[in-house]
Amino acid sequence: MKAAAFAYARATSVMNALELLAAHGDRAKVLSGGQSLMPAMNLRLLSPDILVDVGGLAELRGIAVRGNLLVVGALTRHVDLLRSPEVALHASLLRDAVAHVAHPAIRNRGTIGGSLAHADPASELPACVVALGATIVVRGPAGERRIAATEFFKGIYETALSPDELLVAVEVPVAGRGATFFFQEYARRHGDYAVVGLAASAVVAAGRFSDLRLGFFAVGDRPLLAAAAGKLINASVTSALLAEAATALADELDPQEDQQASPAMRRHLATVLLRRCVAALLARSELEAGVTR
């Protein structure tokens, strides 16, 4: 379990990183926190010719509020999201989600940019940025471009990022009045990849959802912004309506089979999550009917 030999370059600036990526194309891999890349290399599932280490780029660090956007640098580590007062105030969904990401040793190194660019369909942060309506900021030889999170994830480990581009930041709209979040995942052990998870962002006013964005993960090849949420917006949520939404959700999902769960189990768990999420966000425990916890 030793990685094949590879070259290593420590980028001195974003520009320098882009030059290196342009020079090596898809034979290069960007090294950020290394928490997914290094195991894959040690298992020889990946054998890049060169690693472009962006770890020293101060310009990719930091969390700041600019206007009505929370701007999170790509090198922001999971532990920083967990502890940041700005995140807690403006996008607490990220904080809640990160507590479920692996273990402290991994959270101390893993970065938001790395997680998003890696695009594991079972990981938490991609679903969060989709639920939050965030924008992914990438830079390439032609300059900077902004990609809506909902357009960014293209499949298992696939994104809208091209090999010569670098993910530099995430822009999250700051939480407004009535904004509320829900995060829960079912994993066999704490810190494992989720069997099914839900990152939800909502605006609740007078006991109704004026907005509801449900970002399911581990239910397909990319995070899924559930259309079924639409049934619950600006409506009086009853058990019957919720059941209708759950049926719509189950129809909408096309989950994969793996060692943890069959597609039927994933559909089932997703509907359980939906009910628990709605009950929690509206603070109406009776909507959980049939739910034991």
Added chain:
Amino acid sequence: MTVTRAPAETLSVLDRPNSYIGKTVPRPNLDRLLQGRGQYVSDLELPRMAHVVFLRSPYAHARIVAIDADAARRMSGVIAVVTGRELEAVITPWVGVLSHLKGLKSAPQHAIAVDRACWQGEAVAAIVATSRAAAEDAMEHVVVDYEELAAVTDMRTALDPATPVIHASLGDNLAFERTLDAGDVDQALSDSEVVEAEFVFGRHTGVTLEPRAVVADWNAAEARLTIYQGTQAPHMVQNIAALHLRLKEAQVRVVCKDVGGSFGIKVHIYADEMATYALSKLLRRPIKFVADRVESFNTDIHARDHRCRGRIGVRSDGTITAFEIDDLTGIGPYSMYPRTSAIEANQVVNLVGGPYVTANYRARARVVFQNKNVMCQYRAVGHPIACSITEGLVDLAASKIGMDPVEIRRRNLISDDAYPCASPSGMKFEQLSHHASLAKLLQMMDYGALRAEQAALRTRNIHRGIGFASFIEVTNPSATFYGVGGAKISSQDGVAVRLDAQGSVICQTSITEQGQGSESLTAQIVGSVLGVSMERVRVILGDTDNTPYGGGTWASRGAGIGGEAALQAAKALRQNILDVAAAILQSRPAGLDIVNNRIVNADDGAPRIELNELARIVYFRPDTLPPGIQPELMATRHFVPRQYPFAFTNGVQASWLEVDTETGFVTLLKHWVVEDCGTIINPQLVDEQIRGGVVQGLGAALFEKCIYDERGQLTNANMADYLVPMSGEMPDIEIGHVVSPTQETELGAKGAGEAGTAGAAAAVANAVNDALRPFGATITEIPLTPQVILTALGRI
């Protein structure tokens, strides 16, 4: 703790002043390990040492048509690429059978596959290079032409006529079959309510923190092989390495320093380790093999892959009238060497129904070959299977007649005053304490209050369950375990103790240390018996050149057997010291004692002479001793159990958990164990052994499973997909003791290492079924995954 027997009239050597027995004292090796000065084989570097990696078969069953290693041989850093055919010249194949397991058969196994690979992961070539990385690079350039063969993967069809026979020379895929018929089962069942179920156990493995590791160093000038290996049985490795390399045992030294966990995984002889010894002899240089994690999953022995139909007869008054089982297990393509892969099934037959009175018991166990990784003995061998079947059936019987699970156990467990007695399978029990243990457990868990809480929560749609598991455990095995079957596996152990010239003690023992505290318990016993403080006792273990001959540490035997040898050796040395002291002091030996590192008067405790002064006189001024005195400040004693084949222990466990009936997820809330291992030498070490064992049992109950596909591919051979139990999911584990010392030894200690694993899964499975009772769902399969539970609940 509860002591079931009154203390002896006279004080034993264990009751001496300042005894360490029964005290939690820090382990002597703690500072060394915590300061990172452990000596693990994985860290060992020798001059000219090369590294081997094994190219392993990607197929479960394939003919090796050709191996082209030319390109690999030319690569930088590569020393050799060796095939099974080439290695045959150095090392002979072996067959893992024991003569007392009648009918057990297996085929010759080679260090590296010759012509045919029989499981995904069997080595087909060795690549030796100056570093592991260089060897892995070269491995990618070894081209093997395989012809894939039909793989036998499902144990249920392994014996069907249509299924290919893995080893044609054996005639069929049946490795071993044992039947037992005691009492009159048919009669008993005809008068009873009968409950039947099929119990299914996931194949799982030990997952040691440090993988298997060996450095073999053939010194051609001395014609001697030194094997540095993390093993539980150094003398067994010495014997087998010598046998198959055509050497004398005297030409093989096995050194085993620190070991990063073993759990039975490291008590076997693995083909790749044998290949490493042979490569060192072939290439005349030190060779290192450290399994990586993927290799560990594919080649460390697996265990527990059983399917068993069980039946129980019960009368309306709760009397259990009979047990009947039909067990099937698949062990991979070879019976493991030298302990064989029939032991687990054999243990299942031995142990089912063991805690209970009924004399009617019928069993069949069949052990079949398949093209999967080899299976063999892992912590608590057979016990978790037997316990889960027995306790699962007892709970089903209780449920059938509407009796509380505690009450049915009270009515059927062997009475504490019925000993000595024997089980229907012939197991001899010296003294067990099922009822005292159960009573203590109920008190610890406050059973009545827990049932009330369960009922109250049910009304809020919260479903919690309570599960029990009584168990018996094989410990301190005598020669009946392996020796009688022809294996050169010693059931005796030896300890040598000597006083050095400054009054400190050096103790050499044949038991080994893999983290469970062998070193500590030996020092505690020797220090207590001799009357010297523990920090003056240095324990040497794990070196066939420098310890007495013995079995090592496995089957919960270190404390009971090695500990007794230590006690007897220390007693002998103590007498020798007192004889010399009496001569120096012109006193009688019986009038003297050793306390706190000095000779004192036995009656008033008055100090007479320091041990270091005595040692000075003996070693440097023997001329001052009375004429004719030849002091002997070293003593060696060996011990082997002779009266009982095994020192059985017993205990009972309980689990309290919650099932989320919407998601199928189980939350473990609490676990209790009451265990009777006889004399407790170090309470903390015993409790932590039990906790660790429980956790491995809980892993089996909820998480751990080697998942094979229909082509015999292990699909979760990594730490992300194979789920070991983690601390976050573990409940608090409360432990109590009942103490019934064995009378076969002066020490009175029985084993404690496997008790936790024996009953934990059974308690959890019974608790899950207890939680699911309102839903009418019963599950007799582990691991109890959310998928399994949701399916049983009809949710998916």
